[in-house]
Structures are given as structure tokens and as C-alpha cells.
Amino acid sequence: MRDWDVRRLVLPGVSPLEVWNLPVQGRELWEVLGAPRVEADRSAGVPERALAGRLRPALTVALSTLAKRHVVDAVWLSGGLVCLEGFGEMLARVAPALPCPVYAAEHPLFAPAQAGLRLLAPFAPAHPVALDVGQTGIKCVSHTAAPRIFERDTALLPRYFIGMARPTDGRHVKAAVAFIASALRVFSARPPDALCLALPCPLDAMLVPGGCTYGWEGQASLVADILRAALGTEGHGTALVLNDAELATEAARSDARLARHSRVLCLTLGFGPGGALLERR
Incomplete structure (x- = not known):
């Protein structure tokens, strides 16, 4: 070219993080908090409205573990799983168990790509x-x-x-x-x-x-x-x-809700979780 x-x-x-293989519930994180898990639940007949709730235990453990490990003052989520019916309500139930606030992208699927523009x-x-x-x-x-x-x-x-x-x-x-x-x-x-x-x-x-x-x-x-x-x-x-x-962190950087947070854990929840750390100097 x-x-x-x-x-x-x-x-x-921005620092990339390897999170997909985090041990959670005796499995690797991508197995319990990823698209394959959701598709398996769908195939087993789990109603659409119940899919997000079934991710709650794994999400709670993962966010709590990673937030403490990386000493962050906020968590920001994007990706296809954030679009599941009821994900916001489920996240609100997870939040009290975490050491810091957690936010979902306003446009979970396309926020990173828009940041690319x-x-x-x-x-x-x-x-x-x-x-x-x-x-x-x-x-x-x-x-x-x-x-x-x-x-x-x-x-x-x-x-x-x-x-x-x-x-x-x-x-x-x-x-x-x-x-x-x-x-x-x-x-x-x-x-x-x-x-x-x-x-x-x-x-x-x-x-x-x-x-x-x-x-x-x-x-x-x-x-x-x-x-x-x-x-x-x-x-x-x-x-x-x-x-x-890494691109997702750029979307998080422009999220006004994070303006006062200096150290943010950014996770993309899709096929398997991806992660990066955003530090504001």
C-alpha cells in the first residue's frame, strides 16, 4: 500500500489488559461472560428477558476482582452483551457490590467505532x-x-x-x-x-x-x-x-460521566471480554 x-x-x-482468561466460577471469563454462553442459553430455551440476569454472578465477580486488582475509580462497559434486554437493570443490581461506579456506554455497539472517526x-x-x-x-x-x-x-x-x-x-x-x-x-x-x-x-x-x-x-x-x-x-x-x-477506551475518554475519574477500567463484552485501562494524567 x-x-x-x-x-x-x-x-x-491506555494500557491493554488480558481479561478473557480471568478465572471465574471455575471457568475462564469468556466461557461465563461471553456470546457463547448467551447463545447456549438461547439454544436451551432461556427467554430473552432472562439472558442478562444469568450473567449477573459472573459479571459481579469479574468486575469486583478487576476493579480491585487495577485500583480503578470507575468501570465502563461496551459491546454486544450490553445491548441484551434487561442488562441495565441487571447492572444496577451489580453496582452495590463493586468498589467503584460502573457505567454502560450510551451506544454500546458503535461507541468505539464512533471514537475511531x-x-x-x-x-x-x-x-x-x-x-x-x-x-x-x-x-x-x-x-x-x-x-x-x-x-x-x-x-x-x-x-x-x-x-x-x-x-x-x-x-x-x-x-x-x-x-x-x-x-x-x-x-x-x-x-x-x-x-x-x-x-x-x-x-x-x-x-x-x-x-x-x-x-x-x-x-x-x-x-x-x-x-x-x-x-x-x-x-x-x-x-x-x-x-x-484500546479503541473502546477512546470512547470512554469522551464520556462526560467519567470526566472526574482518573483511572477507568474499560471492558468490551462481546464474544469474549476484552479490556484496557484508561489513566488520565
Whole structure:
């Protein structure tokens, strides 16, 4: 991508946290506070209105443990699980057991991606786009189109968990690249001139991704491959790339309810919880 300035964005005062494997109720956190748990409950016939309540014990333990461990003065939540029917009422019951206030994003699904657009504003782009890639789908926002989610088809993109063998021919990575590139092309009527791309995995300074259920860990060319597949040789601009939980902290930073809080635990509740710490200097 000769004409694109691709940067690994490091946000001020933000530290990524590994929370998905926190031991809770004898399991790892993603198993008891994630989309797989909710889908299993749905399949078992649990009514929609009762799904959020069944997450309450795990959420209480996780938030209490993490808030104390990281000595925070507030917790901020975003992600698909926050949209469950009755989640707000359930969270109100959890709050008294916590050592600090807890807030849910006003727009839990798209708040991080909207923050991505704000991060692009200093470049004065004509057509910025933000993609928040999750392990169940991709949230897309721009100034010219309605926000949209592209759902992951697990028949085409099966989930690869830790310890599972990956295809030796790399077809799973090619499929993931095609999925993200297609979402960008379909969502954006014209090529963007600025892109914020959040990925659901650790990223080093050279944009080499760590593990997630797409199975692309160690694929050094991942971001370049996505841009090439989506844009070909069209256009030019700036691409800011970061972890999805890090992007969520930027949404939390602009939440007026957190203005007086100096140390905030930000959790994304989706397929599996992601986390980052926001410290205001």
C-alpha cells in the first residue's frame, strides 16, 4: 500500500489488559461472560428477558476482582452483551457490590467505532471510515452512511481456539482478510481517505497480530493484506490500527460521566471480554 500511511496507534494513558482468561466460577471469563454462553442459553430455551440476569454472578465477580486488582475509580462497559434486554437493570443490581461506579456506554455497539472517526479528524479527511472488527462481526461507521454490522459466518470463518490446529495453507487467514475487505468495500460507497481499523487481538509495534479466533496470529502482512484486498491501488490516506479494547477506551475518554475519574477500567463484552485501562494524567 504505497500511498497509505499505516500506523500502529498508541493512545495516551491506555494500557491493554488480558481479561478473557480471568478465572471465574471455575471457568475462564469468556466461557461465563461471553456470546457463547448467551447463545447456549438461547439454544436451551432461556427467554430473552432472562439472558442478562444469568450473567449477573459472573459479571459481579469479574468486575469486583478487576476493579480491585487495577485500583480503578470507575468501570465502563461496551459491546454486544450490553445491548441484551434487561442488562441495565441487571447492572444496577451489580453496582452495590463493586468498589467503584460502573457505567454502560450510551451506544454500546458503535461507541468505539464512533471514537475511531474522532481519532481521524485531525487528518481532515473527506471520507473517513472506522471499522471495529470483533469476533462475531464488524461494526462500520462513517459520516455518510448509517452504522452497519457485518456478521461473521462461522461456516466460512470457523473459530480457532487456543490449541486448535490451523490450516497449513493459510486459507483461514485469507478468508478473514476477504471478510474484512468485503465489509469495507460494501459499506463505503467510495474508497476512504482515512481509516481507523480496530482488531480483536494484541498488536505489536510492527502490526504483527496476536491470537484470536480468526487464527491469524503472527501474520505480519495482515493489515497490508486487508488494505490491498479492500482498496487495491486506489486512493491514498492514513490508516490508524489498534486493538479493539484500546479503541473502546477512546470512547470512554469522551464520556462526560467519567470526566472526574482518573483511572477507568474499560471492558468490551462481546464474544469474549476484552479490556484496557484508561489513566488520565
